[in-house]
Amino acid sequence: MDREMDYDTLYKNFKWDIPQHYNFGFDVVDKWAEDRTKLSLVSIHSDGEKASYHTFFDLKCLSDRFANVMLDLGMKKGDRALVILESIPQWYVAMIAMFKIGVIPMPGTVLLTAKDIKYRINRAEANMVITDVNHVGRVERIATDCPTLEHKMVVDAPVMEWLYYQDLMDKSTPELNMERIEKTRSEDPMLLYFTSGTTGNPKMVLHTHQYPLGHIVTAKYCLSLTSKDLHWTISETGWAKAAWGKLFGQMIVGAAIIQWETPGRFDPDGLLRAMERHGVTTFCAPPTVYRLLIQQDLTKYKLQLRHCLSAGEPLNPEVIKVWKETFDLDIHDFFGQTETVCVLSNYEFMPIKYGSVGKPTPGHDVRIVDDEGKDMPHNEEGNIAIYIGDSRPPGLLKEYWKDEEEMKKAFHHDFYFTGDRAYRDEDGYFWFVGRDDDVIKSSGYRIGPFEVESALQEHPSVAECAVVGAPDPKGVRGIIVKAYIILAKGSKPSNELTQEIQDHVKVTTAPYKYPRIIEYVKELPKTISGKIKRKELREKSSK
Numbered sequence: 001m002d003r004e005m006d007y008d009t010l011y012k013n014f015k016w017d018i019p020q021h022y023n024f025g026f027d028v029v030d031k032w033a034e035d036r037t038k039l040s041l042v043s044i045h046s047d048g049e050k051a052s053y054h055t056f057f058d059l060k061c062l063s064d065r066f067a068n069v070m071l072d073l074g075m076k077k078g079d080r081a082l083v084i085l086e087s088i089p090q091w092y093v094a095m096i097a098m099f100k101i102g103v104i105p106m107p108g109t110v111l112l113t114a115k116d117i118k119y120r121i122n123r124a125e126a127n128m129v130i131t132d133v134n135h136v137g138r139v140e141r142i143a144t145d146c147p148t149l150e151h152k153m154v155v156d157a158p159v160m161e162w163l164y165y166q167d168l169m170d171k172s173t174p175e176l177n178m179e180r181i182e183k184t185r186s187e188d189p190m191l192l193y194f195t196s197g198t199t200g201n202p203k204m205v206l207h208t209h210q211y212p213l214g215h216i217v218t219a220k221y222c223l224s225l226t227s228k229d230l231h232w233t234i235s236e237t238g239w240a241k242a243a244w245g246k247l248f249g250q251m252i253v254g255a256a257i258i259q260w261e262t263p264g265r266f267d268p269d270g271l272l273r274a275m276e277r278h279g280v281t282t283f284c285a286p287p288t289v290y291r292l293l294i295q296q297d298l299t300k301y302k303l304q305l306r307h308c309l310s311a312g313e314p315l316n317p318e319v320i321k322v323w324k325e326t327f328d329l330d331i332h333d334f335f336g337q338t339e340t341v342c343v344l345s346n347y348e349f350m351p352i353k354y355g356s357v358g359k360p361t362p363g364h365d366v367r368i369v370d371d372e373g374k375d376m377p378h379n380e381e382g383n384i385a386i387y388i389g390d391s392r393p394p395g396l397l398k399e400y401w402k403d404e405e406e407m408k409k410a411f412h413h414d415f416y417f418t419g420d421r422a423y424r425d426e427d428g429y430f431w432f433v434g435r436d437d438d439v440i441k442s443s444g445y446r447i448g449p450f451e452v453e454s455a456l457q458e459h460p461s462v463a464e465c466a467v468v469g470a471p472d473p474k475g476v477r478g479i480i481v482k483a484y485i486i487l488a489k490g491s492k493p494s495n496e497l498t499q500e501i502q503d504h505v506k507v508t509t510a511p512y513k514y515p516r517i518i519e520y521v522k523e524l525p526k527t528i529s530g531k532i533k534r535k536e537l538r539e540k541s542s543k
Helices: 003-013 024-032 056-072 089-101 114-124 133-145 165-171 211-222 240-245 248-253 268-278 287-293 317-327 404-410 449-457 495-508 534-542
Strands: 039-044 051-055 080-084 104-107 128-131 151-154 189-194 204-208 230-233 256-260 282-284 307-310 331-336 342-345 366-369 382-387 415-424 430-435 440-442 445-447 462-471 479-487 517-520
Touching: 024 056, 024 089, 024 248, 039 056, 039 089, 039 268, 051 056, 051 089, 056 089, 056 165, 080 089, 080 114, 089 104, 114 133, 128 133, 133 151, 151 165, 189 240, 211 240, 211 248, 211 331, 211 342, 230 240, 240 248, 248 256, 256 268, 268 287, 287 317, 317 331, 366 415, 404 415, 430 449, 440 462, 440 479, 445 449, 449 462, 449 479, 449 495, 462 534, 495 517
Parallel strands: 039 256, 080 104, 080 128, 104 189, 128 151, 230 256, 230 282, 282 307, 307 331, 479 517
Antiparallel strands: 039 051, 189 204, 331 342, 366 382, 382 415, 415 430, 440 445, 462 479
């Protein structure tokens, strides 16, 4: 079979099917619930051993009951609720219930501070917050400064003057009266995410009820899921990665989802043992997790994995090598944003070029263009942009809510501009360079931090790194490449090591790309989602 022709045929023939009315809760969860035995969710308890199991039918019944709770509180279609919960079943119940009645959930990370919570509630004019006892104090500190906040609910224990989830669920009727619900159209607002804000306040990314349909390609082609799979994506519920790997696409294809409720400090041995015990078949995790996993004796775990993925930052060749040697599996890279579904991917049925983020997913016309929307030649860097002149894919955001300036920056010349840079090779594979703001312009060259960081990560003494442009102290080149490096355990800073790392980058990439300044640090500034704040490093370097 011609594997390349498989991709070309699939991509050419794929068509979106978007109905006028769509509701993920009714059209997906409740449909699968007709088989009352079909497993949907495995939640490993905080001890790492016990687990609770929910079928689609369980989630249907619980979400119907919670939908009645919200309706009885006066919540209605278009209202907004901030949801700050760990990876627990109540998150699914609340989210699915809100989808059913048209309330717009705003998932938030458990790392949100009181200031973050206040910003989100007031910016979105949210009516409700749903959280756990760990966050009650943070909400209380800012509640009086949030004029639209009417309802405060805690899910795991009673708190004075707060609505208690279990009490309300016990009193609620299990049958959902459809006459109380306004039908949702595919283009109606459904879900509101806040970006992680690496360069300023988080933007509000508004998705519609057709957004889950966009994740069909995420699940079927990127994650390679079927209804027989048990899938584990390592992600907190507050990030769009949870929508990608723990909710929409998985449930649409009927795959079961597994999560660890409150693992606390990351436990690589516990994770691998859980994957073995429960029979996880597909797995997606950030490179940081893979780096920790390969420090274990992988040969002692009898895993049933058949497909593995990673995204977001460079993955060390050593990690890829060890994983392949142990499990005979490649780690597939892919690309997308909070604003999109998966739009570039390496596929199970297609050869991998290590370091590439693959080819466009079906239903997405992804191109490398200049600022005017003109196609760039092969191997020349440009903007990653999605063409929307003929039709708009369902997984693309409806808008940056309340932000006309950001909308004008992102949508023009019949494209959605992602704000990321890449190039496309002669075989159609895309190679990520970096955020447009992060690209370094030095001595007439444009240097992507991603490529330099990838080279640095290959050096055994480098545990973590970030690359930015900094003023040349000699005043010759204007801007030069500077690397901030966290050393691996057992390595110590020295002039000899600095020279060794610089030589390594010269050989691995190109002589003009090597970091002329290396600063060894204990930690890197990051957003609450774990993204490196390069703007902060650039400002530090310019002082």
